[in-house]
Amino acid sequence: MRVMERQGNAPPDDIPVVLAREGQHGPVIHAANRTARLEGITPGSRVVDMRAICPELQVAYADEAGDRAALDRLVLWARRWCPWTVRDGDDGLILDTTGADHLWGGEAAMLVEMETQLSLLGLTARLAVAPTWGAAWALARFGPVRAICGADEIYFKLGALPVAGLRLDAPTLLLLRRLGLKTIGAVMDVPRLSLTRRFVKAGLQANPLMRLDQLMGKLAEPVSSVDAKPVIxxxxxxxxxxxxxxxxxxxxxxxxxxxxxxxxxxxxxxxxxxxxxxxxxxxxxxxxxxxxxxxxxxxxxxxxxxxxxxxxxxxxxxxxxxxxxxxxxxRQTRLEGGADDDxxxxxxxxxLSAKFGPRAVTRPILRQSHLPERAEAQIAALASVPETGVVLTKERPLRLLDHPEEVRVLYAVPEGPPAQFVWRRQTHRVARYAGPERIAPEWWKDRPGTRLRDYFKVENQTGLRLWLYREGLHEDGRGGDPRWFVHGFFA
The missing domain is CATH 3.30.1490.100 (DNA polymerase, Y-family, little finger domain)
Structure with missing residues (x-):
């Protein structure tokens, strides 16, 4: 299925109009209407060259991202005819109508229905029904406006089509034309061994033998529909x-x-x-x-x-x-059976999430990190909790500050916590402590030069229990004197 026109007010049929996109050497033709094609305008050509052929050519820039988004919406819209639909490049749709055509009165009636519904959207289309993806692709682009091909008619109905119907890249098409193979039938008549020798190392888009096998149904090419409807x-x-x-x-x-x-x-x-x-x-x-x-x-x-x-x-x-x-x-939550209705x-x-938004209600989850501020994160309550495998075996503060607060040390104990420090304009004297617990930087995340931390659990003269850490060591080559921070409170 090929969408040839955009929805909206189309220009008169007798005016050549093209859509252009940026190329390596200036704007090139992206798409052209029928009048422009009759004038010899071909997609991929430079706009400046085509203006020399057709001076009255009207040019508008293509919205490629918008076209792709519109085509993605059309993929969902086309599921009214069958459950399996997928976007085919930038200008087509593939529908797997196996077992669904009889619901519309047969293949011919189904194509008429498709063309009618697309015309109501302001779109014109070239439609084809074939046993394989490759055959339908070639017929829709190089065959009649509406084409139906049976499994035993592929050779006869596709043989006269140009070799471009095999979905090959430009260098391969140029090589085949130089060899005199201008139609699909001509490629079919070449001995298979000759094609194998010449294209044995070529990829899919450069291997006419593999494309022929897909076209004839010898090589599977199923329609893998993205975002398919759930079964339920x-x-x-x-x-x-x-x-x-x-x-x-x-x-x-x-x-x-x-x-x-x-x-x-x-x-x-x-x-x-x-x-x-x-x-x-x-x-x-x-x-x-x-x-x-x-x-x-x-x-x-x-x-x-x-x-x-x-x-x-x-x-x-x-x-x-x-x-x-x-x-x-x-689950049975009552002794007599059934569940509570509370x-x-x-x-x-x-x-609450439906009322105020999915991000309004959050919950904490554990992350795989030794750094306290990275070991926990807040996610939306509706989101699935990933499996992290994190098991905390050491005591952690009941409350962790979002940002550690620096303290001014008055007197420090060697290899221990400060004996006295000032925090939030108050002087705290350490009565007892436990530690240190050393946490090294995460070298795969932190910047070079990040200093390690030594954490201490301290209790001041009033019984307040704090979680302090010393950032860095003396003469560690990563800065000046160590700095002290409060990171949390214990119960």
């Missing part, structure tokens, strides 16, 4: 377009949770998608801190979020899909 989902097909999915949400959540319960699973993500009549797709995502299949709880997470959906002229299909599915078993902590976290 609920749908609501509507007879007429509506503008608010709220009335259908309870039934969708109940249906989805029934499927999760039958599978013995729970979900941590929910994806609500509405398919608008103008072809656009709008979605709202929610998350939970733990696997769940409570329909009332899941429905409540969408509260105040459905307003973000832009209904446009209405939508006629609603899909609720479960993501991040995990194993989940029912609000659990996880549900409270979910509701």
């Amino acid at each position: 989902r609920a749908q609501a097909r509507l007879a007429e377009p509506i503008f608010d999915p709220t009335p259908h949400l309870p039934e969708l959540c109940a249906d989805l949770c029934d499927q999760l319960k039958q599978a013995g699973q729970g979900c941590r993500r929910l994806h609500l998608m509405v398919y608008r009549t103008d072809g656009d797709v709008s979605h709202v995502d929610v998350a939970t801190s733990a696997p769940t299949r409570d329909p009332a709880h899941l429905q409540g997470l969408f509260r105040d979020k459905l307003e973000r959906i832009n209904p446009g002229f209405g939508f006629d299909l609603i899909t609720l899909a479960a993501g991040a599915v995990e194993e989940m078993q029912d 609000l659990h902590l996880t549900q409270l976290i979910d509701r």
